[in-house]
Amino acid sequence: MTDTLQEEHAAADHAMRNWTFESQGPVRIGSDAHKQMFCRMLLDTHNPYKPAVIDWPALKPAELRRLTSLPIWDIAVQTEGRASIRVATYAATIDDPLLRRALEMDGGEEARHKIVLSKLVEAYGIRLAPEPTYPAPKDPEWSWMMTGFSECIDSFFAFGLFRSAQRSGYFPPELVDTFEPVIQEEGRHILFFANWYAWYWRTMPWWRRPWFCARVAAVWVQLIRDRIGIARGIDADGAARDANFPATGTADIGDALNPRELIELCLVENDRRMAGYDKRLLRPMFVPRMARFALRFLKK
Structure with a gap:
């Protein structure tokens, strides 16, 4: 990689992790300024890397075996x-131009992943295994919330596992x-x-809020059911998977962390990955709060 390309890569990486809204002063949650702030955050911090030109590193036999066995x-x-x-x-159902652009960016980055x-x-x-088709969902709002809340769970633990794998040299x-x-994009x-x-x-x-609350509760019930199924070796589509991976994978991929150490690492990494963004943006709080609650019952 030339010096110019390295500088461009470093600049894009910094821009992806650090962002402050141009408007000064307090921003009321639910206001138009709030909408502009979280939409502009996603749009302005987009990293334009291209998967087709990624130079995949050559792996040693042991490294390749570890990777392919997961x-x-x-x-x-x-x-x-x-x-x-x-x-x-869901983006296609939105009339607001800025919000629609941000959602389209989000979906485009998921496709890039x-x-x-x-x-x-x-x-x-x-x-x-043969890849299934991905039909458009019949209930866009429900599916968008399924994706959003699911990523709040998965990304929190991915932050810690990724850091553990980095430290262990896996x-x-x-x-x-x-x-x-890719990991930082999930944080965004x-x-x-x-x-x-x-x-x-x-x-x-x-008058819409009671029904919406019921839908959110139903989303969480579905997400919990999905994760119980995955832990048993069945994915969200009913296909059989390796049931042992959720129980043993953390030790295989990263440091030999006990549950408390893993949760503490996830909390640290979650805070680190969110630190560079405007402090007026709300942070995902439910999963970190549940993690801190769980720590009360885990031995030090």
Whole structure:
């Protein structure tokens, strides 16, 4: 990589992680300024990397064996495929030009994540199950919330697991560097979703709120059911997966962390990845709060 390309890469990486809204002073949650702030955050921090030109590093036999043995690639590719369709379908229902642009950006980045994963499995000869079709959801709002809340859970734990894998040397540094932008993008996505949710609630007519609360509760029930199924070896579409990975994968991928240490690492990494964005933006709080609550019952 030339010096110019390195400088461009560093500048794009910095812009992706650090952003402050141009308007000064307090921003009321639910206001038009709030909507502009969280939409502009997503649009302005977009990293224009191209998956097609990623230079996948050569791996040593042991590194390649560790990578290809992970039973996560099928579900990872399919999750990103579903997410991109869900977000794009919801974006198409939005009349507000700025919000629609931000949602389209979100969906485009999800599609790019799928391409990155597809390029990785191609580069390293990882065999996948036949990929299903991704039909447009019949209920766009429901599917958008399924994706948003799901990412709030998954990204929180991904932050800690990724850092653990980096510290342990499970993946070579070159591969970690390649995936770092993808992990940070997920942080931007959940920051955007948390603020969209707060804004959407504040701007919603009072008579719609009870039904909306019921839908949100139903989303969480579905997400919990999905994760119980995955822990048992069944993915969200009913396909069998490796049931042992959720129980043993953290020790295999990263440091030999006990549950308390893993949760503490996830909390630290969550704060670190959110630190560079405007402090007036709401942070995703539900999963970190539940994690801190769980720490009360885990031995030090």
